[in-house]
Amino acid sequence: MKIVVCIKQVPATTAEKRYTDDLRLDRASAEAIINPLDEYAIEQALRLLDAGTVDEVGYLSMGPEQAGEALRRALAMGGESATLVTDPALAGADEWATAAVLAAALDKLAPDVALMGMASDDARGSLVPGAVAARRNLPLLSYGAELALADGQARIRRLSPTGFDWIAAPLPVVASVTDQVGEPRYASLKGIMAAKRKPLDTWSLADVGLSAEDLRSGALTRVTDARPPEAKPPTERIENVSADEAAAKIADWLAARKLV
Amino acid sequence: MDFALSPQHEEIRRTVRDFAERRIRPVADELERRGEFPMEIIREAADLGLLGVPYPEEIGGTGLDALAYAITVEELSRASGSIGIIVSAHTSLGCNPIWLAGTDAQKEKYLRPMASGAVIGAYGLTEPGAGSDSRGTRTRAHRDGDAWVLNGGKRFITNAGVAGTYVVTAVTDREEQTGKISAFIVEADTPGFSIGRMEEKMGLHASNTGELIFTDCRIPAENLLGEEGEGDKLFLRTLDGGRIGIAAMALGLAQAAYEAASAYAKERRQFGKAIAEFQGVAFMIADMAVGIEAARLLTYRAAWLKDQGRSYTTEAAMAKLYASEVARDVTNDAVQVHGGYGYVTEYHVERYLRDAKLTEIGEGTSQIQRMVIARNLLGVRAM
Ligand SMILES: Cc1cc2nc3c(=O)[nH]c(=O)nc-3n(C[C@H](O)[C@H](O)[C@H](O)COP(=O)(O)OP(=O)(O)OC[C@H]3O[C@@H](n4cnc5c(N)ncnc54)[C@H](O)[C@@H]3O)c2cc1C
Numbered sequence: 001m002k003i004v005v006c007i008k009q010v011p012a013t014t015a016e017k018r019y020t021d022d023l024r025l026d027r028a029s030a031e032a033i034i035n036p037l038d039e040y041a042i043e044q045a046l047r048l049l050d051a052g053t054v055d056e057v058g059y060l061s062m063g064p065e066q067a068g069e070a071l072r073r074a075l076a077m078g079g080e081s082a083t084l085v086t087d088p089a090l091a092g093a094d095e096w097a098t099a100a101v102l103a104a105a106l107d108k109l110a111p112d113v114a115l116m117g118m119a120s121d122d123a124r125g126s127l128v129p130g131a132v133a134a135r136r137n138l139p140l141l142s143y144g145a146e147l148a149l150a151d152g153q154a155r156i157r158r159l160s161p162t163g164f165d166w167i168a169a170p171l172p173v174v175a176s177v178t179d180q181v182g183e184p185r186y187a188s189l190k191g192i193m194a195a196k197r198k199p200l201d202t203w204s205l206a207d208v209g210l211s212a213e214d215l216r217s218g219a220l221t222r223v224t225d226a227r228p229p230e231a232k233p234p235t236e237r238i239e240n241v242s243a244d245e246a247a248a249k250i251a252d253w254l255a256a257r258k259l260v
Numbered sequence: 261m262d263f264a265l266s267p268q269h270e271e272i273r274r275t276v277r278d279f280a281e282r283r284i285r286p287v288a289d290e291l292e293r294r295g296e297f298p299m300e301i302i303r304e305a306a307d308l309g310l311l312g313v314p315y316p317e318e319i320g321g322t323g324l325d326a327l328a329y330a331i332t333v334e335e336l337s338r339a340s341g342s343i344g345i346i347v348s349a350h351t352s353l354g355c356n357p358i359w360l361a362g363t364d365a366q367k368e369k370y371l372r373p374m375a376s377g378a379v380i381g382a383y384g385l386t387e388p389g390a391g392s393d394s395r396g397t398r399t400r401a402h403r404d405g406d407a408w409v410l411n412g413g414k415r416f417i418t419n420a421g422v423a424g425t426y427v428v429t430a431v432t433d434r435e436e437q438t439g440k441i442s443a444f445i446v447e448a449d450t451p452g453f454s455i456g457r458m459e460e461k462m463g464l465h466a467s468n469t470g471e472l473i474f475t476d477c478r479i480p481a482e483n484l485l486g487e488e489g490e491g492d493k494l495f496l497r498t499l500d501g502g503r504i505g506i507a508a509m510a511l512g513l514a515q516a517a518y519e520a521a522s523a524y525a526k527e528r529r530q531f532g533k534a535i536a537e538f539q540g541v542a543f544m545i546a547d548m549a550v551g552i553e554a555a556r557l558l559t560y561r562a563a564w565l566k567d568q569g570r571s572y573t574t575e576a577a578m579a580k581l582y583a584s585e586v587a588r589d590v591t592n593d594a595v596q597v598h599g600g601y602g603y604v605t606e607y608h609v610e611r612y613l614r615d616a617k618l619t620e621i622g623e624g625t626s627q628i629q630r631m632v633i634a635r636n637l638l639g640v641r642a643m
Contacts, residue, residue, distance in 0.1 A: 186275065193309070
């Protein structure tokens with residue numbers, strides 16, 4: 001049984017982001033990390049590997065060449081091999097185009113489960129898992145707090161307002177998991193050394209049977225504007241007064257805004 | 261000239277920092293309060309490969325270099341000085357004499373489990389009468405058939421009681437009184453070997469510092485490490501590498517103190533503004549940053565020289581001397597920036613100050629570093 005975890009390299013959550021003139025993120029300007037929500041997918045896959053439920057974990061990423069670093073880092077956490085799909089024609093790919101590329105690559109890799117995080121930290125579209133499943137015409141098990149595999153079936157436990165649901169589908173499936181999976185493991189220095197020896201394949205668009213033309217017709221969205229969040233109004237401080245006085249001032253402040 | 265760390269070294273820093281922030285920092289104060297050796301964390305660190313960073317994979321190590329090792333100790337110490345000294349004493353003092361002078365059989369038997377982190381190592385040079393001057397060594401070893409018999413004791417030994425393998429020095433005169441010192445490998449459970457009292461220290465409470473006692477302690481002849489009479493040289497050579505470890509430890513403590521002080525200065529308000537807006541405070545922070553930057557460059561360069569296979573004795577002493585004095589000043593000023601809150605335990609900076617003081621003493625005091633540096637520069641033997 002084989003899982004391929006799809007991971008995205010994103011700018012560090014806390015990094016200040018800059019945009020290029022055509023409104024794309026300037027990736028060189030910020031430290032790049034594995035999308036933190038994908039680390040839960042990695043953790044889930046590696047737990048199944050540790051338990052002997054699956055015998056192979058691989059990784060797949062679409063992105064610029066430097067996304068290979070994210071794959072190496074994933075390999076330092078565990079797993080066997082990784083594939084990077086990179087091509088000049090992919091610059092600016094939106095969710096739909098990304099899904100087209102991942103789906104084509106997954107067709108080649110043919111895992112039992114294509115596993116993803118629940119969203120990416122930079123775009124937060126949450127569309128890719130569904131779009132990949134649609135492209136591949138496979139069942140989607142989304143937002144799992146846990147993934148279980150047995151008897152030719154994949155099941156996820158999904159939190160619901162009343163408790164949780166178990167949702168099952170026959171393999172192969174596309175699945176996504178949440179941070180309920182549990183803390184991702186630490187990469188280790190031993191793992192970093194081992195990762196250097198693990199295979200990391202680089203595929204072009206042609207290698208997955210797509211052309212730049214396929215993608216142009218595949219891109220459905222366009223960024224029209226990007227600006228930093230509006231500055232918050234300055235904090236009002238109530239200082240150097242007695243507790244009673246401070247409480248009264250806070251109550252007045254809240255009342256004036258109809259918050260109490 | 262390239263001042264940037266390689267992507268791999270950046271990756272190593274991120275990895276160790278991630279572990280230190282998630283696993284060590286939240287419990288660092290508690291570890292100090294309990295004053296117990298943090299066995300569980302050290303085991304986890306071993307699993308991650310943090311206990312054998314600069315040793316080749318073929319001998320059980322992690323297969324990285326001296327720079328990676330310095331970064332590792334720096335990041336661990338940024339979270340806890342105790343963990344920093346435990347790892348540093350194990351790696352550069354415990355393992356290194358065996359790596360430098362061990363036979364293949366000794367490396368296989370002793371270094372492999374140490375470099376893989378399964379067994380903790382310790383290094384016993386210091387004695388009551390032999391501190392800065394190892395020629396004061398009184399521990400003796402005499403040959404008896406196919407064994408060496410050790411008598412005497414060591415003091416201030418890091419990892420005493422938790423180590424499985426000890427490398428120690430002893431005087432091995434036969435008939436002639438040459439005062440020659442040799443090195444030996446002693447297993448923890450050797451009859452005649454025991455651990456004496458543990459020191460109560462100013463800081464680094466979660467690390468063990470204790471006495472080693474040898475009473476007719478018989479060790480097999482093959483546990484002589486290196487040539488007979490060459491132990492002194494071997495142990496001094498070991499200290500060259502160890503000083504990079506202590507410099508890195510100082511760096512990590514200084515970095516932690518600096519970060520705490522900058523954050524606090526921006527947050528704490530007096531006279532209607534953040535105290536960072538007062539020049540008297542802001543300049544302290546600026547000086548901290550300059551000192552740390554310079555100390556880091558010296559430390560990484562000494563490690564780089566070692567990795568290049570070039571001579572690094574003087575540079576390691578410079579790094580150790582400078583980084584430890586920067587750590588002393590930075591941690592002291594960090595307490596000052598915090599005012600009364602710095603003097604109480606809640607804000608951690610008093611811990612950094614107490615821990616940093618050791619870096620001016622262990623593995624050669626600042627005075628001894630100056631001596632080493634001056635000797636090498638001036639080419640004079642005396643002093
Ligand atoms: C927490 C801790 C951990 C330690 N871990 C280890 C360990 O794992 N293994 C080990 O072998 N040792 C260890 N040590 C011992 C440490 O290396 C010694 O304490 C150190 O080398 C100084 O020796 P001393 O304490 O005897 O001081 P002394 O040598 O007595 O020095 C006293 C003072 O005299 C100064 N002085 C001495 N000689 C000269 C000189 N020629 N010129 C100018 N000034 C001089 C010194 O600089 C110092 O200021 C540890 C010590 C501590 C506190």
